Each structure stands twice: as C-alpha cells, then as structure tokens.
Amino acid sequence: MPRRIEPCIPVLINRPPVGPQWAFEVKWDGYRVAVHIEPDRVRILTKNGHDWTDRFPAIEAVARSLGVTAILDGEAVVVDDQGRSDFNALLKALGGRAGKRGSDEVILYAFDLLYVDGRDLQKMELSSRRHLLGNLIGEGQGAIRFSEEMEGDGQAFFDAACEYGLEGIVGKRRDRPYRSGRADWVKIKCKRRDAFIVVGYEISGSSIRRLLLAARKDENDLVYVGSVGTGFSQVVARELKEMLDLLKVKEPPISMKTGLSVLFAQPTLIVEVEYRAWTHDGKLRHPSYKGLLEVQDNAAIYRMESQASPL
Structure with a gap:
C-alpha cells in the first residue's frame, strides 16, 4: 500500500462542462481526507499529509469494520438536518481553528477508491473505481x-445545488485515471469561498476595520487582491487586531497601493473569504470574512492561475 497519495485537486471554473464523459457530484464543504485502512490500524490523513485519525473517531470505527485493506478518498463533513455540509459546524465540532478535539458528528462522504486488497487502482478509470467503492461501502447512512x-x-x-443552498458541484471525467495535483477534476461554486493571506490591515479604535488580502501568483510570489471589511463581529475584529499587532512590520510585504492609515503585517495569517466573483483588474468582488484557517486546516492559499479553465 502507498504510504500516502497526493490528492487530485479540482480546478475552479465558471460553468459546468458539457459532454457524456463528465460525471457530477455535490461539492462537500469540509476537510479533504484519505482514509488508509491497514491490517493493524486506520490512518486518516489531510490533503497536506497531517494525521488526524484521532479527530474522526466515528469514521475510524466504520473503516475498521470494513474488513479490507484500502485507501478511500473523500471529504470529512458535518451535515445539517437537511443533509447539507456545514464547514462552520465542522470547525466547532473539532474545537475551532486547527482544533484537536475528536468528534463523532463528523462523517465521511467517500468519492473515490485508490487501493484495495493489494491492488493499486490509480490507473483504472474513474467509473470502475467508483463501482468498486460502491460495492465496498454501500449506500448506508453511517459515518x-x-x-x-x-x-x-x-x-x-x-x-439545483445552488437553489438548495449547497456550496457547488464537482465535475470529473469518467474515463480518466486518478492523477495527483490539478488534473481532470473541476469545481463550480455557487458562492466562491477561498483562503487568502493577510498582508495588511486598517484599524478603527481597538478593532479591525478591514483586512488587506493576497493570493499566490507563482510558487512563492504573492499578489494583492483587495480587502475585506465585512463578516466579522466586534469580538472577532478585536481578536484579529491583537493577532495582527504582533505581526506588524514597517514595510509592505508585497507591492500594493494603499491609504495612509494602513498597517502592514507579516504574511502569516490565513483567512477564509466568501465572494461573488473577480473584478476585471483581479480584485475580489463583494468579499465577506468567514474565519481564520491554518495550514493544518487544509488551507490552500488561492492561486491566481486556477481561474483559468482546463477545458
């Protein structure tokens, strides 16, 4: 069994692709994980390779009961009473940002099978992998x-997904093998939500007025994508100011045009932001702050090139 497989990452596009070769699923809003079921243990790894097995006890217990050696690819979520995944509820269940708490509320929606009983399935086409996955786990309502x-x-x-209040959908080529990285999967979001890094801030008294945000442009470069000034409560705004005051620097960490009242920060803090679209000059349109993230939270800072369609 491979010790770890880099996940296939969906590329963000603006509208669903067309053609009989495409299959579509709900885009679940949670933590992407790989469940490694080994003869003597179960390991649940985040997409960045962190072992979070102890945080998902219900998933671990069901995985042990399957009685196979396998690697499942899926999303760990908490669902509401309508069956919709709720990322904020997931964070709360695990004890907050990068929480260490285990939770029986968290379930796994499995969407791929990469290995089973000595067979590496990555070169097999998606439709066949999913057929084997369905036979393995069935369609029950467990963890x-x-x-x-x-x-x-x-x-x-x-x-229909947007009308029902889901985050969006994922499209996958039925005839393709499993390829790590940004390859054959796409995602289309009803409301876009991504992770950005804070490079500056503006204050109002003892709290934050707005955060200045950056995305990745290349492997190590950051580019300014605008600011967010809504979505945080007074308590959160004060907490953000306290954190950023400890990260304050004299010079801007990236090239950007700002007002005189802006303070600059080390590019360390990662925030999740919901927004409608991008402006023509590469800025976020109608952004709203949703929360703090960490690298261990699967926080992949948005890459500007991911706006391009692979089709």
Whole structure:
C-alpha cells in the first residue's frame, strides 16, 4: 500500500462542462481526507499529509469494520438536518481553528477508491473505481457514506445545488485515471469561498476595520487582491487586531497601493473569504470574512492561475 497519495485537486471554473464523459457530484464543504485502512490500524490523513485519525473517531470505527485493506478518498463533513455540509459546524465540532478535539458528528462522504486488497487502482478509470467503492461501502447512512454521482446535464444539477443552498458541484471525467495535483477534476461554486493571506490591515479604535488580502501568483510570489471589511463581529475584529499587532512590520510585504492609515503585517495569517466573483483588474468582488484557517486546516492559499479553465 502507498504510504500516502497526493490528492487530485479540482480546478475552479465558471460553468459546468458539457459532454457524456463528465460525471457530477455535490461539492462537500469540509476537510479533504484519505482514509488508509491497514491490517493493524486506520490512518486518516489531510490533503497536506497531517494525521488526524484521532479527530474522526466515528469514521475510524466504520473503516475498521470494513474488513479490507484500502485507501478511500473523500471529504470529512458535518451535515445539517437537511443533509447539507456545514464547514462552520465542522470547525466547532473539532474545537475551532486547527482544533484537536475528536468528534463523532463528523462523517465521511467517500468519492473515490485508490487501493484495495493489494491492488493499486490509480490507473483504472474513474467509473470502475467508483463501482468498486460502491460495492465496498454501500449506500448506508453511517459515518462513511457514498458520494452519489449525478448523470445528465451539469448546468441543471448546478442550478439545483445552488437553489438548495449547497456550496457547488464537482465535475470529473469518467474515463480518466486518478492523477495527483490539478488534473481532470473541476469545481463550480455557487458562492466562491477561498483562503487568502493577510498582508495588511486598517484599524478603527481597538478593532479591525478591514483586512488587506493576497493570493499566490507563482510558487512563492504573492499578489494583492483587495480587502475585506465585512463578516466579522466586534469580538472577532478585536481578536484579529491583537493577532495582527504582533505581526506588524514597517514595510509592505508585497507591492500594493494603499491609504495612509494602513498597517502592514507579516504574511502569516490565513483567512477564509466568501465572494461573488473577480473584478476585471483581479480584485475580489463583494468579499465577506468567514474565519481564520491554518495550514493544518487544509488551507490552500488561492492561486491566481486556477481561474483559468482546463477545458
């Protein structure tokens, strides 16, 4: 069994692809994990390779009961009473940002099978991998569930997902093998939500007025993408100011045009932001602050090149 497999990452596009070769699933809003079921243990790894097995006891217990050696790819989520994944509820269940708490509320929606009983399935086409996955876990309502596939018109599925209040959908090529990195999967979001790094801030008294944000442009470069000034309570705004005051620097960490009242910060703090779209000059449109993240929270800082469609 491979000790770890780099996950296949969906690329963000603006509308669902068309064609019978595409299959669509719900985009679950949680932590991407790989469940390694070994003869003497279960390991649950985040997409960055951190071992979070102790945080997902219900998933671990069901994985042990399957009686196979396997690697499942899926999303660890907390769902509401309507069956919709709720990322804030997930954070709360685990004890907050990068929380260490275990929670029986967290379940796994499995959508791929990469290895089973001595067979590496990565070169097998998706439709065959999912057939084996369905046979392995069934369609029960326990802590490991099968992420259902929708056939037919992707746009109609996307519209229905948005109307129901889901985050979006994922499209995958049925005929492709499993390839790590940004390859054959795409995602379309109803409301976009991504991670950005804080490079500056503006204060109002003892709290934050707005945060200045950056995305990744290349492997190590950052580019300014605008600011966010809504979405945080007074308590959160004060807490953010206290954190950023400890990270304050005299010079801006990246090239950007700002007002005289802006303070600059080491590019360390990662925040999740919801927004509608991008402006023509590469800035966030109608952003709203959603919370703090850490690298261990699977926080992948947004890369500007991921706006391009691979199709």
